[in-house]
Amino acid sequence: MSIIHRQLALADAEAGMMLSDDLLDGQGHVLLPQGSILTEQMLTSLKRHGIASLRVVAGELTPEQEAERHAHFRMRIERLFRNLDDTPANTALRRYISTYRLSRS
Structure with missing residues (x-):
């Protein structure tokens, strides 16, 4: 939790x-x-x-609240990166932000 x-x-x-x-x-x-x-x-x-x-x-958080929170952050990260290409720098940044945000949520 x-x-x-x-x-x-x-x-x-x-x-x-x-x-x-x-x-x-x-x-x-x-x-x-x-x-x-x-x-x-x-x-x-x-x-x-x-x-x-x-x-x-x-x-x-309950497991349900935690799942909702992770889904919310995944959606926000998708929105942030929606117009960027898959260059190594963008991919690394996205992975870093996802790991940071989802592990702290």
Whole structure:
């Protein structure tokens, strides 16, 4: 099953929520790793670090929802590439975008 992510303002984050991605500071250093469960102390510390928003886990998709989402992205990718020829560069780009989008959906 795919995980549903939500981008939240730090003010809307609550203790007990799980980070869906590594949380980085302005220099790219990991403040909290993916999967961390937020605590009140962490939220206070993040405010001091100037963090404005973060991504949290909001739930999981059912297999039916996941299939719908994949179909939607496949259709969008088809539309994006509808007028392009099958040159190696276009084929590679299409494959890269498809792999990226369908594995993250």
